[in-house]
Amino acid sequence: MGSLHDQLTLLQDLKVTVHHSCLVFPSQQTQKKTVFLSNIDQVLNFDVQTVHFFGxxxxxxxxxxxxxxxxDALAKILVPYDxxxxxxxxxxNTSRLEIDCNAAGAGFVVASSEYGLDEIGDLVYPNxxxxxxxxxxxxxxxxxxAAGDDQPLFILQVTTFKCGGFAMGISNNHATFDGLSFRLFLDNLAAVAANKPLVAIPYNDRHILAARSPPHAPFLHPELQELKNMSTLDDLNPTVFEATQEELDFNIFRLTATDVARLKDKAKSTTAxxxxxxVTALIWRCKALSSSSSSDDDEDVNYKRAASSSSSSRESRILYAVDIRPRLKPPLPKAYTGNAVLTAYASxxxxxxxEVPFSxxxxxxxxxxxxxxxxxxxSVIDWGELHKGFPHGEVLVSSWWRLGFADVEYPWGxxxxxxxxxxxxxxxxxxxxxxxxMHEYSSSASTTSTTTMAGRAGxxxxxxxxxxxxxxxxxxQALFHKFLLDD
Structure with a gap:
């Protein structure tokens, strides 16, 4: 119950050799234009790196x-995703970031590792x-x-392993996609690679999330922090939270389906x-009460000491993303390619x-x-027009849980x-x-029964x-297990 992944001896060097690097251009001529970026896109000017492992x-x-x-698939997908x-x-003139659709190309890299995929360790554990x-x-x-030597917004690296498996590593500027639109992009990339029609035609016009004229922010937004004197491109490059120089322990806490069901039962609520x-409520309680302003040299930290060492008068604010596509009136197109998630909060x-019940x-x-x-x-979008800022809180829960990147069906599985x-x-x-x-991602995965897949998904x-x-x-860790086991 609520098991902790064992600390593993991780490979520090995957012995990767880069064999070829190039720019990939759209396979057909594309229109030269400027893409408007919404106020949500504006504050997400940083790169996101993902790795997709294949057997x-x-x-x-x-x-x-x-x-x-x-x-080849990348060149073709750069036409609808110009x-x-x-x-x-x-x-x-506007001091706003934009995307110049100049067909300057996406990056493409071919590499290899001296290891087999099964030799690089637990893929779940952060390495x-x-x-x-x-x-x-x-x-x-x-x-x-001619493009000013600017770096591509999108770079894809294919790294093969000696076993025949490979990794597809993608680095893209967050201003291009949120998690949901990136999932649709992957579905479309997989479809193009299989010589099939696009799953959905991307909706690229981001004016649909432009601020109102004049902008009007009637709500208070404690989840946002205002920035001052943003006048250069560097000033417009905020991250959600700054990277820390502290030494950090990395741990994976695993909740089984039974654990999640137990938490739901403890919540005693049919609507929330x-x-x-x-899961977010459990994380919030543990993170808030583990953040101590005091110095505790006792290595044997139990539940009572962990809770009492927190500053009880301090306010804790948790942030998490909410998809606004279905919440707007009218709803956004499902194939909207920009960032359409905003930061919800609880304080x-x-x-x-x-002290309060878990419910x-x-x-x-x-x-x-x-x-x-x-x-x-x-109001949030207009606040961004009036003030310029980014999410502000004690902790952000970023969920990749339901995005389904591992459900994308490529020609290679x-x-x-x-x-x-x-x-x-x-x-x-x-x-x-x-x-x-293993059987779900192997070359015989297509024979897996629908019932089995649906059962696992649920x-x-x-x-x-x-x-x-x-x-x-x-x-x-002490709080996590205490709260999980508490009746």
Whole structure:
């Protein structure tokens, strides 16, 4: 119950050799234009790296076959997704970021590892060495001087393993996609690679999320923090939270489907106790009460000391993303390609989080999402027009749990696992799905029964990635197991 992944001896060097790097251009001529970026897109000017691992497939026995297939599919997908071949620029007249659709190209890298896929360790456990499977910047010698030598917004690296499996590492600027639109992009990339029609035609016009004229923000927004004197491109490059220089412990806390059901039962609520809400409430309580302002040298940290060491009068604010596509009036097109998630929040004093019933914590988390109406979302967007800022809170829960990246069906099968590359931030907690069973991603996965797949999808557990300083991690772990086992 609520097991903790064992600390593993991780490979520090995957012995990756880069064989070829180039720019890939749209396979057809695309229109030269400028893509408007919404106020949600504006504050997400940072790169996101994801890795998608695939086992060997009998129809793709040679590594270069997969690489060429991916490269060809990338060139074709850059036609409907023309902005991915463009470059980010700052409009001097509006001081806003835009994408110049100049067909300057996306990055493509071919590499290999000296290891087999089964030799690199547990794919679920965070390994900073996975960064070797993603290219974050192209060699300046292959960039187009006409585009100002600006780096591509999208780079894809194919790294083959000696077993025949491979990894598809993607680095893209967050301004291009949110998690849901990235999932649709992957579905479309897989369809193009299989010579099939697009799953859905991307909706690329982001004016649909432009601020009102004049902008009007009638709500208070404690979940947002105003920035001052933003006048250069560097000033417009905020991250959600700054990376910390502290030494951090990385742990994966695993909740089985039974654990999640137990949390729902403890919540005793029929309206608020979704899987996400109960898991987020558990995380919030543990994170808030493990953040101590005092110095505790006792290594044997138990539940009572962990709770009492917190500053009970301190306010804790948890943030989490809410998809606004269905909440707006009218709803956004499902194939909208930009960022259409906003930060919901819940706030409470640490004393309250220590004392209130778990059901009340779940309700507070639920209220944050309920607050995200059409009018509230428009207020957030207009607030960004008036003030410029980014999400502000004690902890952000970033959920990859239900995005389904590992459900994308490529010609070479579904991924064995898909995950972001670990980054050094202690105030962002990530939720991941479980790793697939071997038969679900093997070349015979197509024979897996629909009943089996549906059963797993409906009963899946979750992996919770937490990065904290050592003493805070001890407290978090003690609280996590105490609250989970408490009746």
């Amino acid at each position: 060997a497939h009998k129809d793709f026995p040679e590594s270069q076959i997969v690489a060429e297939k991916v490269k 902005f991915l071949a463009g470059r980010l620029k700052l409009n001097p 900073s060495a996975f960064a070797q499977l993603v290219c974050t910047a192209m060699d300046s010698r292959i960039l187009n001087p 106790s979704s899987s996400f809400n109960v 409470a004093k640490c004393r309250e989080l220590e 009340r914590m779940v309700e507070m988390v639920s209220e944050g999402a309920t607050r995200m109406t059409d009018e509230y979302a428009r 579904k991924p064995r696992y898909s995950c972001p590359v670990v980054y050094h931030r202690k105030d962002i907690i990530l939720l991941f799905p479980e790793q697939r069973d 009963a899946a557990g979750v992996n919770i990635l937490v990065a904290l300083p050592h003493k805070e991690m001890q407290k978090f």
